[in-house]
Structure formats: C-alpha cells, structure tokens
Amino acid sequence: MTDDERFEALYGAHAGAVLAYARRRTSPANADDVMADVFLIAWRRLADVPRDERVWLLGVARRVLANQRRGHTRQRALRERLAPELAATSPSADRDPRDARVLRALAGLREDDREALLLLGWEELSHAEAARVLGIRARTFSVRAHRARRRFARALAALEPAPGESSDASLPVEVL
C-alpha cells in the first residue's frame, strides 16, 4: 500500500469520528478546520500512526483543540461554548430539564474531569483507549474517571430541584 493509499484509507475510516469528536467540542465551522489539521498531522507522521488509528487521531484532535484554546480563559471559554451550543444542538436538552442539568453539571466540571467523562460517554472508548487519547496510563485514567464521576454526580445533585420545588425547566442553560 502506498502512502497515498494508506492516507486515503485512514481518512475514509476515521474522518467521521474525528469530525464528530471536534463538533462535540467546538463550533461546526471550527470543527472542519480541526479535522483538516488532524489529518495534515497524520499525513506528516504517517509512519508513526499506530495500528490503533482512531485513538491516535482522537489524541491528535485533542491536542489541536488544546492548542487552539491556548491563551483563552479556558474554563470560561468552554462554559460559553458548551452550555449554549449543546443546548441548541441537543433537542432533548430543550425538552427535558434533566438533560439541561446534565449539560450544566458537565460545563461546571474541571476540563480534565469533563474530558474523561466525555471520552467514555460520547466517544464510547474503553478506559485503556481513553487513557491513550490523553497520553496517560490506564490505571491513572481509571482513577481520574472514578473521581470525575463522583464530582459529576455531586454537581448534578446540586442542580436537582429541592423536594416540593417546581421544575427548573425554564432555567436557561446560558446562565452558566
């Protein structure tokens, strides 16, 4: 297989997954650019791409996005991005106040906690795969995921309406 053929096969097999990863974390227009950057890097480092291609590409995408955010006030930028966009793109979030609370709880987490949860919940990776995306050991990831889940549950519980209190369905996600 020539380099060009391998590159095209890589693109055909994983472009959708990389694009989905980027779209879940940034605006659709920027996601296109992120995906292009990822595959340009893949082309330059074609010889380094391991057999576990998807995980490697998602790791590159994560670093491309992180580079883009360098210099931003990260937490605020992510809150701004996550809350309104997710609310807008997830129809169920508009209908179900419980989903809006999930988004708000997610947006309030620390970035490494949130990314650990999203790799499992949205990218549907195993602990070992998610660890490779983050460039850490699987055992370290498991500890991080466990703690992230605990913090997420705590954040979610704090957003639950108190007994007898009316539903907060009208509370906009943008208040974050």
Place this chain on the structure above:
Amino acid sequence: MNADTIDRLRRVNPVPEDPPAPPLAPLLALRERGLSDPREASRPSAQRSAAWPLNRRRVLALVPIALACALLVLALRGGGGGQFDVAAAVYRAITPGHGVRYVVTDQESDTDGKRTLLHVQRWSTRDPASERSVSLERRNYGRERSVLVEAAIAPGSTWSSWWSGRPGVIEHTKATGTQRDEVAILRAAYRAGRLRVLEKTELNGHSIYRLRVVPPRTGPAARNRATPTDLLVNASTFAPIEVIDYARGPHGRLRPTFVLHYRTFVELPATPANLAHLKLAPHPGAHVMQRG
C-alpha cells in the same frame, strides 16, 4: 463508572452519530500547504529526513522535474488550461495559516443616492483566535461625515471598542460571538463543491480568475432563489481582489449590488511587531465602560 452516568451523558451527546466524511479533495489541497508549513521547515532536516519514508523522499526529489514538466505543458497550451485546480489554490490562499492575516478592504454602497464608503483594516490570528479592526466610514448625507471605529477581541474574553463619536470611552463587552472571517463563506462553498471557476481574464492589466459561489440547489436558499456571489482573485497569488454580490432585477437578470474590494490580503509572520497590531491602540484620556 456506572451505566446510569454513561446513559445520561449519551442522552446529551450533541453529535450522536459520526457524520459522513467530507470530501477528501480540499484536504489534499491543504496537504500541499502543510508540507510547506514554516514550522515543519524549521525542524532539523536530518530529523525530518529520518522520519520520512524513503519513497516519499524520492517523490520529493522528483517535484522540481514534475513542476518543470507541468510548466512546459501549460506554456504549450497557452497557459490557463490543463488540470490545475484553481479553486483548490484559492482555498489554500484564503485558509488562515499560523501568522497574522492582514486584510484591507474598501466597500462602496449607494442607497437612495446616499453614498457610503467603508475602509477597513483588519488583523487576525487563528490560533489563538483574535482580531482587531479599524474602520473608517465616510457617509455623504448632504455633507461628508466620517466615523472611525476601532475594535479588538482578546482571546475568549472581551471585545474592546472605541469610536470617534465618543472618544472618551472604550467599551468592553462580553465576547459571545465567534471571530469574524470574511472569507469563511468562500471556504465553506469550496468544501461543499459550490466554488466554480468561470474564466481567466484581465482586470486593470492584471491577470485574474473569476470564480462563482453557486447557491445550493436544495434548502431555503434554493427556495428563495438565492443569488450567486462572484469572487475575483489574483491569477498568481490566488488572493481575493473583489467580491461581488448580486440581486435579481427584472426578468430575473442579475445586477451587482455590492462590491467589496480587497486592497491587501496577506499573511504576515507572527512576529511581536505584527502581533502588536491585535491590541487596541492607546486612546489617551478614554475610560473603560463595561457593557453587558
């Protein structure tokens, strides 16, 4: 992690399915640019040489010969023909790199006999996304009136703006929108296969290409009989020269309604001096007012 947490996260996944892979052609066009990335060039050559497979190095060694052959073929055909992908070259030229993009535009409009000239200088970077623009608007409402506006965005935080009508105030507003990119719509059109090359011609003695952004065939734009947008680019650099919008006149004929002239469209190296253009200039005596 328990299944309940996973399920709750899945329910709010904004992109539940992987979208289809976009066409590869724009990426292949960008790939050529990637190979000439200045950061790549700055790597030690021995390191790059070792990392690259032998067959790719052989291909690169043949590039000058291939280019010479291509030029010869073009020359024999009288130029402008062949398989050269002009739209891809335009896409490369308008895709931001790692430097400071500097764009100067002039826009002229005439509404009910009231002429407005808008001269804009804009500096921007893609990573991190930041920009600053200085606009000079000249309006003719019986007498000439000029307004100078300066605005800058710090990455991910605040818009700062100042205008000559209220020189004592610098307004800070929360940046909620994303960075403006006047040619993003052209890149999107190329990716969607809607940027067509119409002709190679001349403008003021310079060789140019005329391209057209064709409206989509389906969706709201198609139902509303959206009009095309033309783009003139320099035939050597592929940088934009003019963008022309049209409206439909009697009998459905297109008439130009708006012309944006690009006086400058370059990417400057990200030196401290060039990056300094992204910050709002000092306005002595002005105080900051927070809005929103």
